[in-house]
Amino acid sequence: MNSKTLNRFLDDRIADLHKHGLYNEIDVVQGANGPVIMIDGQEKVNLSSNNYLGLATDERLKTAAKQAIDSHGVGAGAVRTINGTLDLHIQLEQKLAQFKGTEAAISYQSGFNCNMAAISAVMDNHDAILSDSLNHASIIDGCRLSRATIIRYEHSDIKDLRQKAKAAIESGAYNKIMVITDGVFSMDGDIAKLPEIADIAEEFDLITYVDDAHGSGVTGKGAGTVKQFGLEKRIDFQMGTLSKAIGVVGGYVAGKENLINWLKARSRPFLFSTAISPADALASTEALEILMNSTELNELLWENGNYLKVKLGNLGFNIGNSETPITPCIIGDEKQSQEFSKRLFEEGVYAKAIVFPTVPRGTGRVRNMPTAAHTKEMLDKAITVYEKVGKALGII
Structure with a gap:
């Protein structure tokens, strides 16, 4: 017999989420996740994909994945430290280090997994972590898992960061202090002030950690935010994913060889979870080759991102202060954000509402993610629908 206490808890909490417009309905995509997707048998212009x-x-990545399956099978077969390290993993990690301009790199099963692994492998309950107030959930959870003291500084507020770093050092309470930030903040599209952060880190001997999940492949002509600012030698941890611009799945840390060796010896997902599949490893390596040999896709991404941003801004939508192709339409009210997304869907545009706890309460939005694969015709269709629905709901 199921627990009555559990059922009451779940029913009450789910009803409360529905009441406040915070319950997230999951849509099933029929087929590939491209610039146009099929949901419930209907085509939608897709503005919600990473x-x-x-x-x-x-096609180049699909070919690579098929080749890997034929030569290495569908799974790695073990954790990396037993016999799950395939030659394809080594090739991928060598390419990642080359891509990020570091001595070495280590791959993980996902970006979220990566942050859980890397932070807790280096930081402990005798340490402190200075964390941007808008950092991604995986960073927050990784910091919690480490048991270090978490000191939040105001979002991209360099003065606040410096004051809190100084106070933490002068307290003498911590063995090590890390400063951690997203490179690109995925909900607003702004870029961290990495040169200033690096200066403060050097002044106070802080460990530096940059989560560049939404920067790699996007900023710095595709090289990412750390390389955009020429900081490869000044950032200790460059973390990224293989699931966004790279187009596959997985996560990685790039840095000094001794850091990577330590993560291989002590980061728990590396030690206790089966390695990424051969197909994912080889397809990711192929994607990195493409990015390192050409900026064509990156230039298309920015062209489409700037086009959509200008058009939506001119219509009167609040698109915030994004410095990247990420284009939020900030509505505010959670229920209205959900309704706006629903009406867009009905008109043939898939742009998912983003509400608390992903963003702070009262800052609900529809976040648009234009890609290199969108055509101007697709974007124009979306813009027309945005104008129609925005006026109908009194948003513009």
């Missing part, structure tokens, strides 16, 4: 460069459906 597939920035369109590589998730690229």
Whole structure:
């Protein structure tokens, strides 16, 4: 017999989410996640994917994945430290280090997994972590898992960061202090002030950690935010994913060889979870080759992102202060954000509402993710629908 206490808890909490417009309905995509997707048998212009460069459906990556399956099978077969380290994993990690301009790199099963692994492998309850107030959930959870003291600084507020770093050092309470930030903040599209953060880190001997999940493949002509600012030698941890601009799945940390060796010896997902599949490893390596040899897809991404941003801004939508192709339409009210997304869907545009707890309460929005694979015709269709629905709901 199921627990009555559990059922009451779940029913009450789910009803409360529905009441406040915070319950997230999951849509099933029929087929590939490209610039146009099929849901319930209907085509929708897709503005909610992290597939920035369109590589998730690229024929070159599909060919590589098929080759890997034929030569290495569908799974790695073990954790990396037993016999799950394939030659394909080594090739991928060598390419990642080359891509990020570091001595070495280590791959993980996902970006979220990566942050859980890397932070807790280096930081402990005798340490402190200075964390941007808008950092991604995976960073927050990784910091919690480490048991270090978490000191939040105001979002991209360099003065606040410096004051809190100084106070933490002068307290003498911590063995090590890390400063951690997203490179690109995925909900607003702004870029961290990495040169200033690096200066403060050097002044106070802080460990530096940059989560560049939404920057790699996007900023710095595709090289990412750390390389955009020429900080490869000044940032200790460059973390990224293989699931966004790279188009596959997985996560990685790039840095000094001794850091990577330590993560291989002590980061728990590396030690206790089966390695990424051969197909994912080889397809990711192929994607990195494409990015390192050409900026064509990156340029298309920015062209489409700027086009959509200008058009939506001119219509009167609040698109915030994004510095990247990420284009939020900030509505505010959670229920109205959900209704706006629903009406867009009915008109043939898939742009998911983002509400608390992903963003702070009262800042509900529809977040648009234009990609290199979108055509101007697709974007124009979306813009027309945005104008129609925005006026109908009194948003513009």
